[in-house]
């Protein structure tokens with residue numbers, strides 16, 4: 001018979017999930033003097049299925065914290081505009097160059113570098129603890145209030161954390177959605193993704209967004225390799241697989257002939273894992289003792305690469321609005337939690353609507369469809385009215401209701 005050891009921790013705020021939302025929220029609360037523990041189920045931040053974008057408004061937050069120059073010493077590339085070639089014509093969809101911010105561009109930096117950087121900064125605060133290999137499996141309920149969580153540790157141990165507030169930052173498959181009975185409202189995401197990498201030659205450049213018949217190729221520069229999101233119409237995975245891995249290789253080479261000499265690096269389907277794109281939101285982001293933010297509250301599609309930015313903005317708002325209450329040793333009321341949702345819901349819903357309705361028109365509807373045949377009118381106008389590109393640059397790069405460090 002084995003006797004399981006249960007470790008117990010009492011803290012003020014327990015953050016579940018060490019993604020952009022969780023690490024930034026934990027850091028900013030600890031910076032205010034709040035005792036915080038972040039529980040992350042993985043051993044590190046080196047996971048692959050993540051975006052790499054750091055938006056102008058997130059870079060502005062880094063400036064407000066005094067860490068911008070240090071962050072930008074890490075390897076990254078700068079994108080000042082998003083341009084795609086559709087039907088042979090280049091269309092610039094978003095131009096960041098006129099943003100009156102410190103960095104009028106999107107920095108492409110592997111997300112693990114950004115998270116490691118932020119976790120390192122957070123460790124400088126006494127109240128901050130990060131516990132990796134701690135997978136939260138359940139909530140502790142007391143008189144209907146979330147009073148903490150239970151976690152499984154990698155070494156077969158178990159952990160119980162009791163806290164005044166649990167912040168659910170555990171992404172789109174958040175355990176709180178089901179366990180806390182928070183209703184999920186789903187939108188139809190028009191696409192799914194195969195996610196793979198191909199070697200990148202030094203200095204090589206490729207268009208970021210390249211649509212073609214039945215697929216779109218999004219190429220993210222990660223230095224030694226291209227991280228590629230091969231976007232397919234929703235529900236077409238079986239048909240893509242039935243066509244065979246050679247057909248996938250040919251299709252990549254047809255869109256980007258520069259890559260044709262490397263497509264053999266895709267040895268089989270294991271090299272191109274499937275990612276289901278999800279766009280949804282919680283009707284209510286909270287219940288007593290618990291608040292969900294980031295993808296846990298509103299799962300974002302990769303379109304426009306805005307999910308990380310929104311997660312960070314949610315974290316800043318939550319820390320600004322709840323930090324003083326927590327620091328004073330009080331439990332945030334349901335009203336205070338609702339105020340965070342009220343502040344952050346509009347930006348998330350607006351961007352989701354753009355992702356699903358407007359940007360959806362840039363992706364193929366089925367495997368025979370070419371997005372060049374139905375570029376939304378609003379996007380065609382971008383060719384003729386440059387001001388629209390700047391409006392889109394503001395929407396993507398800053399969003400509505402940008403947050404600032406208090």
Ligand SMILES: Cc1cc2nc3c(=O)[nH]c(=O)nc-3n(C[C@H](O)[C@H](O)[C@H](O)COP(=O)(O)OP(=O)(O)OC[C@H]3O[C@@H](n4cnc5c(N)ncnc54)[C@H](O)[C@@H]3O)c2cc1C
Pocket residue numbers: 016017018019020021022039040041042049050051052053134135136137169170171172173174175193195229275276277293294295296299300301302304305306307308309311
């Ligand atoms: C294929 C793809 C590409 C994308 N590309 C981009 C992009 O380029 N730019 C962009 O801005 N957005 C992109 N997005 C969206 C973006 O990844 C998310 O919106 C963003 O990561 C949300 O941050 P988060 O912190 O809320 O959640 P996540 O980043 O999902 O972080 C959740 C964390 O919680 C941990 N966790 C989960 N469950 C538990 C548990 N039970 N216990 C403990 N820990 C747990 C996870 O390991 C993870 O570290 C992409 C999404 C997809 C699917």
